[in-house]
Amino acid sequence: MIGCNQVKRFIDQADNPALLPFEASSHLDACRSCKQFARERASLREMLASTDRVSAPVNFDAMLRARLAERASTRRAAWLTPAFYARFGAAAAVLVVAIMAAQTGGLFTRTQLEASRDQGKNGENAARGAAPAPLSLEGNNTARAGRSNAGAPDVPATVRRGPSVQAIQASYNRSGPRSIRTGAHDLSAEASRGLNAQDGAVVLVRGKDGEREVPMPTVSVGAQSLLYQTAGRPVVSNIRASF
């Protein structure tokens, strides 16, 4: 035997109120309260179901297409908005600040430790007399270690510790606008004038017209590829030493 509350729950939750369990139907026949409840619920459902249903307007599709097109064009032009420019500007500013901070912090310059380490190595090479140069780009145009440079034993044959920027500038002032000099270049003379050979580099470029030494200021960025040209052919060699 089920109670009124359970019957009312059956009535309220039935997908089809006409199809109640047999016990609930039997209870309804005998209980006036539940019968009244069932009648009210049925009336309410009918009232709600009979409310006027509104339809979409006749221009619904046209309006929808227009809104879709508008949304698509807004997305395409999103990068033109002021918000995009603001974001781009902020990103550029952050990048510039990061670069400046790195430069100020000495990320792109040689540390004192590296400089003293290199000086120590050069001293050892000089003490051994014919110490092997770090690398050489002579001969068959391939990087080859173990060759010495008789002219400047403390400097590699082709990638040499050159004079400082100030020394290069002074040399430039003395010799006129001939920063690219042909023929053998005597670094020992500049070294004898108290130049620090680790402050710059000299790149030897060999070709049909002889060899050229190009002094240039450098930054220490570790191992990097060196592009040089020989007999009109560009050759890239990976130098495993920073300069």
Add this chain to the structure above:
Amino acid sequence: MATVTHEAHAIGISGSRSVETANDHELIAAIRDGDEAAFQEIVRRYRNPITNFVYRMIDDYERAVELSQETFIRVYTSASRYQANYSFSTYIYRIASNLAISELRRRKRRKLVSLFSPFTNDEGEAIEIDPPDTNPLQDESLIENERRTAVARAIKSLPEKYRAAIVLRDVEGLSYDRIAQVLSLSEGTVKSRINRARNLLKEKLSAYI
């Protein structure tokens, strides 16, 4: 909208079926592939039920049409993310329901005060003071008209959590389990809310029952 009679292969459906006979999942798959005809067919099938549902929720026809269109725009733009775990009708009713509830909450934040509901209950929700007109009516159509107006007003006065459930159940005719999916609630909670909504409506519409 013009009747869509594209062949099945146009929407990636095997055989000789047209978009009109394709089921909702097939149409969504076709929309995902960029088939405009499939989207038009989806709109044709659901524009009236969705517009009616949103209208019953917010009681503002112009805004209901806008939200209904927004529903279809979301269906179109997120077709690639649609997962066929539930029926598509559940999915689209869910979008429409969320939009309608957001609209109701937005209006609530604006503190729109209806002339018909200047009072609030303990929960801060509007209570409609709508005494039934006890004067004798002269015409059957007038009676029917007033009854419909009273029903619409009674639905509008319900708290939103009850309103969504009762509209989906007694106006749109969805089953309890589908309402539970649309509203992301348990079936028991849905049944409870519908029962409370009916009790509230019975009080408001006692003159017409």
